[in-house]
Protein backbone atom coordinates (compact mmCIF):
# COMPACT_ATOMS: atom_id res chain seq x y z
CA UNK A 1 0.00 0.00 0.00
CA UNK A 2 2.74 2.36 1.03
CA UNK A 3 4.57 1.53 -2.21
CA UNK A 4 1.51 2.42 -4.33
CA UNK A 5 1.08 5.66 -2.44
CA UNK A 6 4.74 6.60 -2.92
CA UNK A 7 4.57 5.77 -6.61
CA UNK A 8 1.46 7.94 -7.07
CA UNK A 9 3.11 10.85 -5.27
CA UNK A 10 6.23 10.55 -7.42
CA UNK A 11 4.27 10.26 -10.65
CA UNK A 12 2.13 13.31 -9.91
CA UNK A 13 5.21 15.29 -8.87
CA UNK A 14 6.99 14.33 -12.08
CA UNK A 15 3.96 15.14 -14.26
CA UNK A 16 3.46 18.55 -12.60
CA UNK A 17 7.09 19.48 -13.15
CA UNK A 18 6.87 18.19 -16.72
CA UNK A 19 3.79 20.31 -17.35
CA UNK A 20 5.44 23.42 -15.92
CA UNK A 21 8.50 22.85 -18.09
CA UNK A 22 6.38 22.22 -21.15
CA UNK A 23 4.36 25.41 -20.65
CA UNK A 24 7.53 27.35 -19.90
CA UNK A 25 9.10 25.97 -23.05
CA UNK A 26 6.16 27.17 -25.16
CA UNK A 27 6.19 30.58 -23.49
CA UNK A 28 9.93 30.86 -24.06
CA UNK A 29 9.62 30.10 -27.76
CA UNK A 30 6.75 32.59 -28.17
CA UNK A 31 8.60 35.42 -26.46
CA UNK A 32 11.90 34.82 -28.23
CA UNK A 33 10.97 34.81 -31.86
CA UNK A 34 14.46 35.46 -33.11
CA UNK A 35 16.17 32.37 -31.78
CA UNK A 36 18.54 30.29 -33.93
CA UNK A 37 16.86 27.41 -35.78
CA UNK A 38 16.81 23.92 -34.38
CA UNK A 39 14.91 20.64 -34.51
CA UNK A 40 11.58 20.36 -32.70
CA UNK A 41 11.91 18.82 -29.26
CA UNK A 42 9.95 16.45 -27.04
CA UNK A 43 8.02 17.69 -24.02
CA UNK A 44 10.30 17.80 -20.96
CA UNK A 45 13.25 16.13 -22.66
CA UNK A 46 13.49 18.65 -25.49
CA UNK A 47 16.26 17.63 -27.91
CA UNK A 48 18.13 15.35 -25.51
CA UNK A 49 17.63 12.35 -27.80
CA UNK A 50 19.03 14.28 -30.78
CA UNK A 51 22.47 14.12 -29.12
CA UNK A 52 22.74 10.36 -29.57
CA UNK A 53 25.74 8.48 -28.23
CA UNK A 54 28.31 10.70 -29.94
CA UNK A 55 26.97 14.29 -29.64
CA UNK A 56 29.68 15.89 -31.83
CA UNK A 57 28.70 13.59 -34.72
CA UNK A 58 24.94 14.00 -34.28
CA UNK A 59 25.27 17.79 -34.11
CA UNK A 60 27.42 17.76 -37.26
CA UNK A 61 24.56 16.01 -39.11
CA UNK A 62 22.09 18.64 -37.86
CA UNK A 63 24.25 21.37 -39.36
CA UNK A 64 23.32 20.31 -42.88
CA UNK A 65 19.64 20.87 -42.11
CA UNK A 66 19.72 23.89 -39.77
CA UNK A 67 22.93 25.73 -40.65
CA UNK A 68 26.05 26.50 -38.60
CA UNK A 69 24.31 28.05 -35.58
CA UNK A 70 21.51 26.08 -33.96
CA UNK A 71 19.59 26.08 -30.75
CA UNK A 72 18.53 23.02 -28.83
CA UNK A 73 16.67 22.53 -25.59
CA UNK A 74 18.47 19.80 -23.69
CA UNK A 75 15.90 19.03 -21.03
CA UNK A 76 15.42 22.49 -19.61
CA UNK A 77 18.83 23.83 -20.69
CA UNK A 78 18.94 26.09 -23.75
CA UNK A 79 21.99 25.17 -25.77
CA UNK A 80 23.45 27.00 -28.74
CA UNK A 81 25.78 25.05 -31.03
CA UNK A 82 28.36 26.80 -33.21
CA UNK A 83 29.59 24.68 -36.12
CA UNK A 84 31.49 26.67 -38.75
CA UNK A 85 34.78 28.55 -38.85
CA UNK A 86 32.93 31.76 -39.77
CA UNK A 87 30.49 31.48 -36.86
CA UNK A 88 33.37 30.56 -34.50
CA UNK A 89 35.32 33.65 -35.64
CA UNK A 90 32.30 35.84 -34.89
CA UNK A 91 31.84 34.06 -31.54
CA UNK A 92 35.41 34.46 -30.31
CA UNK A 93 36.38 37.75 -31.94
CA UNK A 94 33.25 39.77 -31.29
CA UNK A 95 31.38 38.08 -28.43
CA UNK A 96 33.98 36.37 -26.24
CA UNK A 97 33.06 38.55 -23.25
CA UNK A 98 29.42 37.41 -23.40
CA UNK A 99 30.32 33.71 -23.67
CA UNK A 100 33.35 33.37 -21.36
CA UNK A 101 31.44 31.87 -18.45
CA UNK A 102 31.14 28.08 -17.99
CA UNK A 103 28.27 25.66 -17.38
CA UNK A 104 29.48 23.10 -14.94
CA UNK A 105 28.23 19.50 -14.62
CA UNK A 106 26.44 18.61 -11.40
CA UNK A 107 28.99 15.96 -10.38
CA UNK A 108 31.60 18.69 -10.09
CA UNK A 109 29.69 20.43 -7.34
CA UNK A 110 30.95 17.54 -5.13
CA UNK A 111 33.40 18.85 -2.52
CA UNK A 112 32.72 22.34 -4.00
CA UNK A 113 35.12 21.45 -6.81
CA UNK A 114 33.63 23.99 -9.23
CA UNK A 115 34.35 26.84 -6.83
CA UNK A 116 38.10 26.19 -6.97
CA UNK A 117 38.20 25.33 -10.65
CA UNK A 118 39.93 27.15 -13.46
CA UNK A 119 38.45 24.88 -16.14
CA UNK A 120 34.80 24.96 -15.17
CA UNK A 121 34.78 27.85 -12.70
CA UNK A 122 32.45 30.82 -13.22
CA UNK A 123 34.02 33.85 -14.88
CA UNK A 124 34.97 36.18 -12.02
CA UNK A 125 37.80 37.49 -9.87
CA UNK A 126 38.90 34.06 -8.50
CA UNK A 127 39.03 32.61 -12.01
CA UNK A 128 41.01 35.61 -13.33
CA UNK A 129 43.52 35.36 -10.48
CA UNK A 130 44.00 31.61 -10.98
CA UNK A 131 44.29 31.92 -14.74
CA UNK A 132 47.04 34.56 -14.36
CA UNK A 133 48.82 32.44 -11.77
CA UNK A 134 48.80 29.30 -13.94
CA UNK A 135 49.83 31.20 -17.06
CA UNK A 136 52.74 32.97 -15.38
CA UNK A 137 53.97 30.25 -13.02
CA UNK A 138 53.50 27.15 -15.15
CA UNK A 139 53.10 27.98 -18.79
CA UNK A 140 55.35 30.86 -19.91
CA UNK A 141 58.12 29.93 -22.32
CA UNK A 142 60.69 30.80 -19.66
CA UNK A 143 59.03 28.53 -17.09
CA UNK A 144 58.58 25.76 -19.66
CA UNK A 145 62.26 25.97 -20.61
CA UNK A 146 63.19 25.70 -16.92
CA UNK A 147 61.11 22.54 -16.58
CA UNK A 148 62.41 20.86 -19.76
CA UNK A 149 64.41 18.35 -17.69
CA UNK A 150 61.17 17.01 -16.17
CA UNK A 151 59.74 16.18 -19.60
CA UNK A 152 63.03 14.63 -20.67
CA UNK A 153 63.15 12.47 -17.55
CA UNK A 154 59.56 11.27 -17.86
CA UNK A 155 59.78 10.57 -21.58
CA UNK A 156 62.97 8.57 -21.06
CA UNK A 157 61.30 6.65 -18.25
CA UNK A 158 58.46 5.81 -20.64
CA UNK A 159 60.84 4.60 -23.36
CA UNK A 160 62.75 2.50 -20.88
CA UNK A 161 59.70 0.86 -19.40
CA UNK A 162 58.35 0.02 -22.86
CA UNK A 163 61.69 -1.58 -23.68
CA UNK A 164 61.86 -3.50 -20.39
CA UNK A 165 58.26 -4.72 -20.63
CA UNK A 166 58.72 -5.89 -24.23
CA UNK A 167 61.88 -7.78 -23.32
CA UNK A 168 60.19 -9.38 -20.32
CA UNK A 169 57.17 -10.37 -22.46
CA UNK A 170 59.41 -11.87 -25.14
CA UNK A 171 61.31 -13.81 -22.49
CA UNK A 172 57.96 -15.33 -21.48
CA UNK A 173 57.38 -16.34 -25.11
CA UNK A 174 54.73 -13.65 -25.74
CA UNK A 175 54.49 -11.37 -28.80
CA UNK A 176 55.70 -8.27 -26.95
CA UNK A 177 52.64 -6.19 -27.88
CA UNK A 178 52.16 -3.19 -25.56
CA UNK A 179 49.11 -1.14 -24.68
CA UNK A 180 50.46 2.20 -25.88
CA UNK A 181 47.91 4.55 -24.23
CA UNK A 182 48.80 3.08 -20.85
CA UNK A 183 52.42 4.24 -21.17
CA UNK A 184 51.39 7.61 -22.60
CA UNK A 185 49.03 8.23 -19.72
CA UNK A 186 51.63 7.29 -17.10
CA UNK A 187 54.15 9.59 -18.75
CA UNK A 188 51.79 12.60 -18.75
CA UNK A 189 50.73 11.80 -15.19
CA UNK A 190 54.35 11.79 -14.04
CA UNK A 191 55.14 15.02 -15.89
CA UNK A 192 52.25 16.78 -14.12
CA UNK A 193 53.22 15.13 -10.80
CA UNK A 194 56.76 16.52 -11.10
CA UNK A 195 55.66 19.97 -12.23
CA UNK A 196 53.06 20.43 -9.56
CA UNK A 197 54.13 18.43 -6.48
CA UNK A 198 57.71 17.34 -7.40
CA UNK A 199 56.85 13.65 -7.18
CA UNK A 200 57.16 10.64 -9.41
CA UNK A 201 53.72 9.49 -8.43
CA UNK A 202 53.79 6.28 -10.37
CA UNK A 203 57.14 5.18 -9.14
CA UNK A 204 56.96 1.71 -7.60
CA UNK A 205 58.12 3.34 -4.31
CA UNK A 206 55.14 5.66 -4.11
CA UNK A 207 52.11 3.73 -2.78
CA UNK A 208 49.84 6.79 -2.52
CA UNK A 209 50.66 7.55 -6.16
CA UNK A 210 48.93 4.38 -7.35
CA UNK A 211 45.91 4.95 -5.09
CA UNK A 212 45.72 8.51 -6.33
CA UNK A 213 45.90 7.33 -9.94
CA UNK A 214 43.04 4.88 -9.36
CA UNK A 215 40.86 7.46 -7.62
CA UNK A 216 41.49 9.97 -10.41
CA UNK A 217 40.64 7.37 -13.03
CA UNK A 218 37.27 6.84 -11.36
CA UNK A 219 36.68 10.58 -11.04
CA UNK A 220 37.29 10.90 -14.81
CA UNK A 221 34.71 8.15 -15.41
CA UNK A 222 32.05 9.98 -13.35
CA UNK A 223 32.74 13.29 -15.10
CA UNK A 224 32.57 11.61 -18.51
CA UNK A 225 29.24 9.82 -17.89
CA UNK A 226 26.16 11.72 -19.24
CA UNK A 227 24.03 12.73 -16.27
CA UNK A 228 20.27 13.23 -16.56
CA UNK A 229 20.45 15.75 -13.70
CA UNK A 230 22.47 18.11 -15.93
CA UNK A 231 19.55 18.28 -18.36
CA UNK A 232 16.75 18.25 -15.79
CA UNK A 233 18.22 20.18 -12.86
CA UNK A 234 15.13 19.58 -10.70
CA UNK A 235 16.44 16.00 -10.38
CA UNK A 236 19.77 17.09 -8.91
CA UNK A 237 18.73 16.44 -5.33
CA UNK A 238 17.75 12.88 -6.30
CA UNK A 239 21.07 12.10 -8.04
CA UNK A 240 19.20 9.45 -10.08
CA UNK A 241 22.31 7.69 -11.46
CA UNK A 242 24.22 7.91 -8.19
CA UNK A 243 26.99 9.79 -9.99
CA UNK A 244 27.37 12.52 -7.44
CA UNK A 245 27.58 9.98 -4.62
CA UNK A 246 30.32 8.12 -6.48
CA UNK A 247 32.05 11.40 -7.17
CA UNK A 248 31.92 12.42 -3.51
CA UNK A 249 33.60 9.14 -2.59
CA UNK A 250 36.35 9.04 -5.24
CA UNK A 251 37.09 12.75 -5.39
CA UNK A 252 37.20 12.59 -1.58
CA UNK A 253 39.84 9.84 -1.79
CA UNK A 254 41.94 11.79 -4.32
CA UNK A 255 41.61 14.91 -2.15
CA UNK A 256 42.79 13.02 0.93
CA UNK A 257 45.94 11.88 -0.86
CA UNK A 258 46.75 15.34 -2.19
CA UNK A 259 46.02 16.78 1.27
CA UNK A 260 48.74 14.50 2.67
CA UNK A 261 51.22 15.86 0.08
CA UNK A 262 50.23 19.41 1.00
CA UNK A 263 50.57 18.73 4.74
CA UNK A 264 54.01 17.26 4.22
CA UNK A 265 55.02 20.26 2.15
CA UNK A 266 53.77 22.71 4.76
CA UNK A 267 55.89 20.89 7.38
CA UNK A 268 58.95 20.85 5.12
CA UNK A 269 58.58 24.55 4.48
CA UNK A 270 58.37 25.25 8.22
CA UNK A 271 61.66 23.50 8.90
CA UNK A 272 63.23 25.16 5.86
CA UNK A 273 63.76 21.92 3.93
CA UNK A 274 64.85 23.50 0.65
CA UNK A 275 64.21 22.12 -2.79
CA UNK A 276 63.35 23.42 -6.24
CA UNK A 277 60.19 25.48 -6.15
CA UNK A 278 57.19 23.81 -7.80
CA UNK A 279 53.59 24.88 -8.46
CA UNK A 280 52.44 23.72 -5.03
CA UNK A 281 54.95 26.11 -3.42
CA UNK A 282 53.58 28.87 -5.64
CA UNK A 283 50.03 28.18 -4.47
CA UNK A 284 51.07 28.08 -0.80
CA UNK A 285 53.16 31.25 -1.02
CA UNK A 286 50.57 33.25 -2.92
CA UNK A 287 49.16 36.19 -0.97
CA UNK A 288 47.33 38.15 -3.65
CA UNK A 289 48.08 39.39 -7.12
CA UNK A 290 48.02 43.11 -6.37
CA UNK A 291 45.08 43.45 -8.74
CA UNK A 292 41.76 42.10 -7.61
CA UNK A 293 42.70 39.22 -5.30
CA UNK A 294 44.32 40.21 -2.02
CA UNK A 295 44.45 37.12 0.13
CA UNK A 296 45.92 33.64 0.41
CA UNK A 297 44.31 30.77 -1.48
CA UNK A 298 42.29 28.72 1.04
CA UNK A 299 43.78 25.31 1.90
CA UNK A 300 40.81 23.35 0.48
CA UNK A 301 41.11 25.19 -2.80
CA UNK A 302 44.86 24.56 -3.04
CA UNK A 303 44.10 20.84 -2.97
CA UNK A 304 41.44 21.07 -5.66
CA UNK A 305 43.63 23.23 -7.91
CA UNK A 306 46.40 20.62 -7.74
CA UNK A 307 43.86 17.91 -8.66
CA UNK A 308 42.62 19.94 -11.60
CA UNK A 309 46.03 20.22 -13.23
CA UNK A 310 46.09 16.41 -13.30
CA UNK A 311 42.58 16.22 -14.78
CA UNK A 312 43.19 18.71 -17.51
CA UNK A 313 46.78 17.83 -18.40
CA UNK A 314 46.94 14.03 -18.53
CA UNK A 315 44.19 12.39 -20.58
CA UNK A 316 44.11 15.24 -23.13
CA UNK A 317 47.78 14.86 -24.05
CA UNK A 318 47.92 11.06 -23.95
CA UNK A 319 44.71 10.66 -26.00
CA UNK A 320 45.99 13.10 -28.62
CA UNK A 321 49.29 11.23 -28.96
CA UNK A 322 47.48 7.90 -29.29
CA UNK A 323 45.30 9.26 -32.13
CA UNK A 324 48.39 10.60 -33.90
CA UNK A 325 50.13 7.23 -33.82
CA UNK A 326 46.92 5.50 -34.95
CA UNK A 327 46.66 7.86 -37.93
CA UNK A 328 50.32 7.27 -38.79
CA UNK A 329 49.82 3.52 -38.73
CA UNK A 330 46.77 3.86 -40.94
CA UNK A 331 48.80 6.05 -43.31
CA UNK A 332 52.20 4.33 -43.71
CA UNK A 333 53.44 6.92 -46.21
CA UNK A 334 53.00 9.67 -43.59
CA UNK A 335 54.83 7.48 -41.02
CA UNK A 336 57.66 7.00 -43.50
CA UNK A 337 57.97 10.77 -43.95
CA UNK A 338 58.02 11.39 -40.19
CA UNK A 339 60.84 8.85 -39.77
CA UNK A 340 62.74 10.31 -42.69
CA UNK A 341 62.50 13.81 -41.21
CA UNK A 342 63.67 12.53 -37.82
CA UNK A 343 66.61 10.78 -39.43
CA UNK A 344 67.61 13.95 -41.25
CA UNK A 345 67.24 16.31 -38.30
CA UNK A 346 68.20 14.11 -35.36
CA UNK A 347 70.26 11.44 -37.08
CA UNK A 348 70.34 7.80 -36.14
CA UNK A 349 72.85 7.94 -33.32
CA UNK A 350 71.26 10.16 -30.78
CA UNK A 351 67.91 10.51 -29.12
CA UNK A 352 65.49 13.35 -29.82
CA UNK A 353 65.86 16.54 -27.79
CA UNK A 354 63.05 18.97 -27.09
CA UNK A 355 64.91 21.66 -29.04
CA UNK A 356 64.66 19.48 -32.20
CA UNK A 357 60.91 19.86 -32.29
CA UNK A 358 60.78 23.20 -34.05
CA UNK A 359 62.95 21.78 -36.82
CA UNK A 360 60.39 19.08 -37.63
CA UNK A 361 57.74 20.73 -39.86
CA UNK A 362 56.30 17.47 -41.15
CA UNK A 363 55.83 16.12 -37.62
CA UNK A 364 54.11 19.40 -36.66
CA UNK A 365 51.85 19.08 -39.72
CA UNK A 366 50.94 15.54 -38.63
CA UNK A 367 50.00 16.83 -35.18
CA UNK A 368 47.81 19.60 -36.64
CA UNK A 369 46.11 17.19 -39.03
CA UNK A 370 45.33 14.81 -36.17
CA UNK A 371 44.01 17.63 -33.97
CA UNK A 372 41.77 18.66 -36.89
CA UNK A 373 40.27 15.17 -37.13
CA UNK A 374 40.43 14.08 -33.47
CA UNK A 375 40.16 17.04 -31.10
CA UNK A 376 40.30 15.63 -27.55
CA UNK A 377 37.38 17.86 -26.48
CA UNK A 378 35.22 17.99 -29.64
CA UNK A 379 32.68 20.45 -28.16
CA UNK A 380 35.35 22.35 -26.15
CA UNK A 381 34.26 22.81 -22.52
CA UNK A 382 30.68 24.10 -22.35
CA UNK A 383 30.42 27.90 -22.20
CA UNK A 384 27.61 29.85 -20.57
CA UNK A 385 26.10 33.12 -21.79
CA UNK A 386 26.62 35.93 -19.27
CA UNK A 387 24.03 38.32 -20.72
CA UNK A 388 21.34 38.46 -23.41
CA UNK A 389 23.36 38.66 -26.62
CA UNK A 390 22.67 39.40 -30.25
CA UNK A 391 24.78 36.83 -32.10
CA UNK A 392 24.78 36.81 -35.91
CA UNK A 393 21.31 38.34 -35.90
CA UNK A 394 19.92 35.82 -33.38
CA UNK A 395 18.77 36.52 -29.86
CA UNK A 396 20.72 34.36 -27.40
CA UNK A 397 19.18 34.53 -23.92
CA UNK A 398 21.33 34.89 -20.80
CA UNK A 399 22.34 31.52 -19.30
CA UNK A 400 22.27 29.69 -22.63
CA UNK A 401 24.85 26.90 -22.68
CA UNK A 402 27.17 26.93 -25.72
CA UNK A 403 28.96 24.09 -27.49
CA UNK A 404 31.53 24.99 -30.14
CA UNK A 405 31.73 21.86 -32.28
CA UNK A 406 35.39 21.92 -33.30
CA UNK A 407 35.07 18.37 -34.59
CA UNK A 408 32.47 19.57 -37.12
CA UNK A 409 34.53 22.67 -37.97
CA UNK A 410 37.51 20.42 -38.70
CA UNK A 411 35.41 18.44 -41.19
CA UNK A 412 33.63 21.37 -42.82
CA UNK A 413 33.72 20.82 -46.60
CA UNK A 414 33.37 24.61 -47.09
CA UNK A 415 36.68 25.12 -45.28
CA UNK A 416 38.73 22.00 -45.92
CA UNK A 417 39.45 20.31 -49.21
CA UNK A 418 38.90 16.59 -48.95
CA UNK A 419 38.01 16.97 -45.24
CA UNK A 420 37.83 13.27 -44.34
CA UNK A 421 41.28 12.38 -45.65
CA UNK A 422 44.36 12.42 -43.42
CA UNK A 423 46.65 14.74 -45.34
CA UNK A 424 49.34 16.47 -43.21
CA UNK A 425 50.74 18.08 -46.40
CA UNK A 426 47.84 20.57 -46.30
CA UNK A 427 49.65 22.32 -43.43
CA UNK A 428 53.10 22.48 -45.04
CA UNK A 429 53.82 26.08 -46.03
CA UNK A 430 50.50 27.13 -44.46
CA UNK A 431 50.31 29.64 -41.62
CA UNK A 432 47.29 27.88 -40.05
CA UNK A 433 48.00 27.05 -36.42
CA UNK A 434 45.97 25.84 -33.43
CA UNK A 435 46.76 28.78 -31.13
CA UNK A 436 43.24 30.22 -31.28
CA UNK A 437 43.60 32.72 -34.12
CA UNK A 438 42.68 30.46 -37.06
CA UNK A 439 39.08 29.56 -36.42
CA UNK A 440 39.06 26.60 -38.79
CA UNK A 441 41.43 24.80 -36.37
CA UNK A 442 40.66 25.43 -32.69
CA UNK A 443 41.15 22.12 -30.81
CA UNK A 444 42.36 24.14 -27.79
CA UNK A 445 39.51 26.67 -28.02
CA UNK A 446 40.08 30.39 -28.32
CA UNK A 447 39.49 33.66 -26.50
CA UNK A 448 39.65 34.19 -22.74
CA UNK A 449 38.99 30.52 -21.94
CA UNK A 450 41.46 29.04 -24.43
CA UNK A 451 43.35 26.05 -22.98
CA UNK A 452 45.85 27.44 -20.48
CA UNK A 453 48.12 24.41 -21.02
CA UNK A 454 48.47 24.76 -24.79
CA UNK A 455 52.26 25.40 -24.79
CA UNK A 456 52.94 22.53 -22.39
CA UNK A 457 50.68 20.26 -24.46
CA UNK A 458 52.49 21.23 -27.65
CA UNK A 459 55.88 20.38 -26.17
CA UNK A 460 54.75 17.19 -24.47
CA UNK A 461 52.90 15.78 -27.47
CA UNK A 462 55.62 16.68 -30.01
CA UNK A 463 58.53 15.53 -27.87
CA UNK A 464 56.79 12.34 -26.71
CA UNK A 465 55.69 11.46 -30.23
CA UNK A 466 59.07 12.17 -31.84
CA UNK A 467 60.84 10.09 -29.17
CA UNK A 468 58.48 7.13 -29.56
CA UNK A 469 58.91 7.07 -33.33
CA UNK A 470 62.64 7.67 -33.32
CA UNK A 471 63.32 4.95 -30.77
CA UNK A 472 61.00 2.23 -31.99
CA UNK A 473 59.46 0.86 -35.13
CA UNK A 474 55.79 0.33 -34.35
CA UNK A 475 53.86 -2.53 -35.85
CA UNK A 476 50.21 -3.44 -35.55
CA UNK A 477 49.58 -6.77 -33.86
CA UNK A 478 48.84 -9.69 -36.14
CA UNK A 479 45.05 -9.17 -36.03
CA UNK A 480 45.12 -5.69 -37.63
CA UNK A 481 46.20 -4.11 -40.89
CA UNK A 482 46.36 -0.36 -41.66
CA UNK A 483 43.07 -0.72 -43.57
CA UNK A 484 41.26 -2.59 -40.81
CA UNK A 485 42.61 -0.57 -37.87
CA UNK A 486 39.54 0.36 -35.84
CA UNK A 487 39.26 4.14 -35.38
CA UNK A 488 35.98 4.09 -33.41
CA UNK A 489 35.63 6.54 -30.55
CA UNK A 490 34.84 6.20 -26.90
CA UNK A 491 33.15 9.24 -25.39
CA UNK A 492 34.16 10.22 -21.87
CA UNK A 493 35.98 13.13 -20.32
CA UNK A 494 37.84 13.22 -23.67
CA UNK A 495 37.14 11.34 -26.90
CA UNK A 496 39.49 8.37 -26.82
CA UNK A 497 40.09 5.50 -29.17
CA UNK A 498 37.55 2.81 -28.32
CA UNK A 499 40.05 0.02 -28.87
CA UNK A 500 43.33 0.99 -27.19
CA UNK A 501 46.31 0.78 -29.55
CA UNK A 502 48.06 -2.53 -28.96
CA UNK A 503 51.34 -2.38 -30.82
CA UNK A 504 54.56 -4.28 -31.17
CA UNK A 505 57.57 -1.99 -30.76
CA UNK A 506 60.98 -2.95 -32.07
CA UNK A 507 63.89 -0.91 -30.84
CA UNK A 508 65.46 0.84 -33.81
CA UNK A 509 69.10 -0.06 -34.45
CA UNK A 510 71.72 2.44 -33.31
CA UNK A 511 69.31 4.79 -31.56
CA UNK A 512 70.15 5.16 -27.92
CA UNK A 513 67.90 5.51 -24.93
CA UNK A 514 69.87 7.17 -22.18
Ligand code: HEM
Nearest residue numbers: 119312313316317320376377381444445446449451453457
Ligand atom coordinates in the same frame (compact mmCIF):
# COMPACT_ATOMS: atom_id res chain seq x y z
C1 HEM B 1 46.52 17.99 -26.38
C2 HEM B 1 46.28 18.40 -25.17
C3 HEM B 1 45.17 19.32 -24.77
C4 HEM B 1 44.01 19.63 -25.43
C5 HEM B 1 43.52 19.12 -26.78
C6 HEM B 1 43.28 20.57 -24.59
C7 HEM B 1 42.06 21.13 -24.93
C8 HEM B 1 41.41 22.07 -24.16
C9 HEM B 1 40.17 22.70 -24.52
C10 HEM B 1 39.38 22.43 -25.79
C11 HEM B 1 39.83 23.56 -23.54
C12 HEM B 1 38.59 24.46 -23.49
C13 HEM B 1 38.88 25.74 -24.26
C14 HEM B 1 37.70 26.66 -24.47
O1 HEM B 1 36.67 26.53 -23.84
O2 HEM B 1 37.84 27.56 -25.33
C15 HEM B 1 40.84 23.46 -22.53
C16 HEM B 1 40.84 24.17 -21.35
C17 HEM B 1 41.78 24.00 -20.36
N1 HEM B 1 42.91 23.23 -20.42
FE1 HEM B 1 43.51 22.12 -21.98
N2 HEM B 1 44.00 20.79 -23.46
C18 HEM B 1 45.17 20.07 -23.53
C19 HEM B 1 46.18 20.03 -22.59
C20 HEM B 1 46.18 20.72 -21.40
C21 HEM B 1 47.25 20.70 -20.44
C22 HEM B 1 48.58 19.97 -20.61
C23 HEM B 1 46.83 21.46 -19.37
C24 HEM B 1 47.52 21.78 -18.07
C25 HEM B 1 48.44 21.12 -17.51
C26 HEM B 1 45.52 21.96 -19.69
C27 HEM B 1 44.76 22.75 -18.86
C28 HEM B 1 43.56 23.33 -19.22
C29 HEM B 1 42.80 24.22 -18.34
C30 HEM B 1 43.15 24.57 -16.90
C31 HEM B 1 41.70 24.64 -19.07
C32 HEM B 1 40.60 25.59 -18.61
C33 HEM B 1 40.95 27.00 -19.06
C34 HEM B 1 39.89 28.03 -18.67
O3 HEM B 1 38.71 27.71 -18.64
O4 HEM B 1 40.29 29.17 -18.41
N3 HEM B 1 45.16 21.49 -20.93
N4 HEM B 1 41.81 22.57 -22.93
